Amino acid sequence: xxxxxxxxxxxxxxxxxxxxxxxxxxxxxxxxxxxxxxxxxxxxxxxxxxxxxxxxxxxxxxxxxxxxxxxxxxxxxxxxxxxxxxxxxxxxxxxxxxxxxxxxxxxxxxxxxxxxxxxxxxxxxxxxxxxxxxxxxxxxxxxxxxxxxxxxxxxxxxxxxxxxxxxxxxxxxxxxxxxxxxxxxxxxxxxxxxxxxxxxxxxxxxxxxxxxxxxxxxxxxxxxxxxxxxxxxxxxxxxxxxxxxxxxxxxxxxxxxxxxxxxxxxxxxxxxxxxxxxxxxxxxxxxxxxxxxxxxxxxxxxxxxxxxxxxxxxxxxxxxxxxxxxxxxxxxxxxxxxxxxxxxxxxxxxxxxxxxxxxxxxxxxxxxxxxxxxxxxxxxxxxxxxxxxxxxxxxxxxxxxxx
Numbered sequence: 582x583x584x585x586x587x588x589x590x591x592x593x594x595x596x597x598x599x600x601x602x603x604x605x606x607x608x609x610x611x612x613x614x615x616x617x618x619x620x621x622x623x624x625x626x627x628x629x630x631x632x633x634x635x636x637x638x639x640x641x642x643x644x645x646x647x648x649x650x651x652x653x654x655x656x657x658x659x660x661x662x663x664x665x666x667x668x669x670x671x672x673x674x675x676x677x678x679x680x681x682x683x684x685x686x687x688x689x690x691x692x693x694x695x696x697x698x699x700x701x702x703x704x705x706x707x708x709x710x711x712x713x714x715x716x717x718x719x720x721x722x723x724x725x726x727x728x729x730x731x732x733x734x735x736x737x738x739x740x741x742x743x744x745x746x747x748x749x750x751x752x753x754x755x756x757x758x759x760x761x762x763x764x765x766x767x768x769x770x771x772x773x774x775x776x777x778x779x780x781x782x783x784x785x786x787x788x789x790x791x792x793x794x795x796x797x798x799x800x801x802x803x804x805x806x807x808x809x810x811x812x813x814x815x816x817x818x819x820x821x822x823x824x825x826x827x828x829x830x831x832x833x834x835x836x837x838x839x840x841x842x843x844x845x846x847x848x849x850x851x852x853x854x855x856x857x858x859x860x861x862x863x864x865x866x867x868x869x870x871x872x873x874x875x876x877x878x879x880x881x882x883x884x885x886x887x888x889x890x891x892x893x894x895x896x897x898x899x900x901x902x903x904x905x906x907x908x909x910x911x912x913x914x915x916x917x918x919x920x921x922x923x924x925x926x927x928x929x930x931x932x933x934x935x936x937x938x939x940x941x942x943x944x945x946x947x948x949x950x951x952x953x954x955x956x957x958x959x960x961x962x963x964x965x966x967x968x969x970x971x972x973x974x975x976x977x978x979x980x981x982x983x984x
Contacts, residue, residue, distance in 0.1 A: 847882010
């Protein structure tokens with residue numbers, strides 16, 4: 582059973598770093614190269630310098646982007662840029678935003694959750710790729726810190742979770758910011774109630790975002806257990822959201838084909854706006870943009886499979902194009918622009934889907950293709966981080982040796 586536990590976190594000190602917008606970032610895999618540059622220049626203390634440290638000429642096994650991230654994190658802790666919370670806590674978290682003209686919110690708690698193998702109480706919905714797992718594992722070995730929370734949905738409803746969130750909202754937040762997309766992020770700090778711990782332990786977790794980081798955490802746990810036995814590496818920082826009471830939007834990740842053109846799908850339509858109006862998960866309607874006789878043409882039409890559309894697309898189209906060079910792009914305009922500039926041959930536009938549809942697939946023991954969903958909004962990296970040495974000290978009085 583996945584046990585929920587409090588942890589001693591590190592948070593940025595606004596008196597030293599200024600507004601938190603300048604030092605926090607989206608999850609590492611949602612940051613474009615241009616966005617990384619912008620965040621890098623936003624502040625000397627922006628957490629992108631840890632999660633996406635830059636490679637430099639002459640890097641080797643002893644000195645590289647991962648060791649530089651460790652050195653920088655250590656310096657931030659030493660000079661008070663990052664300060665510890667007042668003891669082990671859980672962290673109620675809220676994201677307020679507008680979606681399709683409506684005011685919405687997604688709420689949950691950030692806590693340490695015991696790691697379990699895939700497929701029991703922890704349910705993946707996407708396949709993973711080897712390279713991102715290796716990258717995150719190298720970073721974790723160096724910094725020994727959970728830098729960003731994995732995002733998971735409980736089956737729910739979980740009444741104690743709602744009560745904790747309601748109680749927290751009556752107090753001033755520990756941290757608050759509005760991000761680039763206008764999402765208001767708020768973080769509180771509170772004790773872990775026993776009824777919440779018991780309720781969460783009975784749940785099954787659907788990983789919404791962070792499959793590669795969870796896979797990495799499982800591997801890191803086995804490495805550390807072999808070296809030191811049980812410890813704080815047996816759990817991972819996670820944002821836990823009640824999937825029965827919250828309704829997070831599940832946006833698509835479109836497919837850009839670098840080396841092969843997708844076959845035309847359906848009828849020709851006016852433009853990208855029309856494509857995005859017509860795509861539909863229920864009817865498995867997708868759109869395409871590609872060059873036909875020297876002209877950029879947009880189309881929309883039905884695939885032959887069952888929803889969700891991303892599965893039908895991979896089964897019917899992508900599988901037949903093994904050398905297509907698929908690029909995953911959540912921004913439809915950017916996907917179209919790649920085709921327009923001829924840096925890609927074609928793009929396929931997918932519809933949003935629903936949490937219930939994803940959970941139904943997972944409950945059947947199946948997975949979606951990699952990068953199938955874009956749960957939005959995502960928790961902000963840097964609102965709170967979880968260093969394993971503080972977790973170890975809080976439970977045993979012994980620090981974790983650092984490298």
